[in-house]
Amino acid sequence: MIFGPPNHVNPLGKGLRAFSAVPAHEKIFKVTNAAKFLAAAGTTYSIPKLHGLPEVIVAGRANVGKSTLLNAVLGRRDLVHTSSKPGRTQSLNFYRVGPTFGPGKLVVVDAPGYGARGRPEWGEIFDYYIDHREQLRRIYILLNAKHGLNEMDRMMLESLNAKTHANAGTRFSLQAIVTKVDAIPLEDVKPTLAKIRQGIWEAAPLCLPAIVTTAAKHPYIGIDAVRKSIVEACGLQPKV
Numbered sequence: 177m178i179f180g181p182p183n184h185v186n187p188l189g190k191g192l193r194a195f196s197a198v199p200a201h202e203k204i205f206k207v208t209n210a211a212k213f214l215a216a217a218g219t220t221y222s223i224p225k226l227h228g229l230p231e232v233i234v235a236g237r238a239n240v241g242k243s244t245l246l247n248a249v250l251g252r253r254d255l256v257h258t259s260s261k262p263g264r265t266q267s268l269n270f271y272r273v274g275p276t277f278g279p280g281k282l283v284v285v286d287a288p289g290y291g292a293r294g295r296p297e298w299g300e301i302f303d304y305y306i307d308h309r310e311q312l313r314r315i316y317i318l319l320n321a322k323h324g325l326n327e328m329d330r331m332m333l334e335s336l337n338a339k340t341h342a343n344a345g346t347r348f349s350l351q352a353i354v355t356k357v358d359a360i361p362l363e364d365v366k367p368t369l370a371k372i373r374q375g376i377w378e379a380a381p382l383c384l385p386a387i388v389t390t391a392a393k394h395p396y397i398g399i400d401a402v403r404k405s406i407v408e409a410c411g412l413q414p415k416v
């Protein structure tokens with residue numbers, strides 16, 4: 177038979193078919209579970225080359241939940257260091273995700289926070305990275321559901337929108353992620369998100385639709401959507 181026996185008489189074939197049907201983001205983030213810390217860069221000179229693997233970075237005010245979100249996305253409890261005190265992450269930290277062998281790898285980068293608790297040298301390395309990183313595919317800007325947008329967030333959104341506009345989306349795109357949605361009362365969720373979305377639209381019209389998340393404890397919200405978005409931004413989604 178040219179096409180082989182039907183799957184119901186071939187358990188191996190069925191298994192293979194089931195595996196190939198696993199979505200790309202699950203293969204990369206869950207099935208392989210191969211997230212690995214690669215490097216930390218505290219200066220522009222120490223940013224690692226990493227052979228051009230596609231890359232995404234998370235940005236946001238100190239304490240917004242960048243590192244916590246990455247742990248949830250990478251499926252690890254404490255690969256990325258977090259803290260209740262703002263200012264925990266002090267360098268660009270690079271993590272590789274995907275199978276150890278073969279294609280399908282990408283890099284996620286955790287950044288120090290901006291704003292009142294940030295330091296000027298952290299801003300310098302972040303700006304340098306955004307302006308020079310060829311393999312950068314998407315910048316995620318994280319916004320705290322509980323605090324909404326402040327002046328620093330608006331300035332950052334405007335600046336990243338201008339950079340996205342300057343490269344006409346050919347180098348990287350920009351997407352918002354709303355964090356800590358579990359920290360606001362249920363009845364406030366809808367109006368709070370509407371206000372945040374309006375603020376994002378006013379400051380950064382090129383920003384892709386916000387993904388809403390909870391990442392500190394189960395039940396997580398939005399983590400699968402973030403994984404899908406990263407895989408799509410890195411061009412690792414299979415063609416349909």
Ligand SMILES: Nc1nc2c(ncn2[C@@H]2O[C@H](COP(=O)(O)OP(=O)(O)OP(=O)(O)O)[C@@H](O)[C@H]2O)c(=O)[nH]1
Nearest residue numbers: 238239240241242243244259260263264265289391
């Ligand atoms: N309730 C709630 N708390 C969260 C969530 N995400 C993070 N947190 C808490 O927020 C605090 C800061 O989290 P981090 O992930 O360290 O924040 P960060 O943005 O990496 O902070 P810096 O590295 O200091 O810039 C920690 O106490 C987390 O447990 C969330 O989804 N919900």
Ligand SMILES: [Mg+2]
Nearest residue numbers: 242243264265
């Ligand atoms: Mg951090």
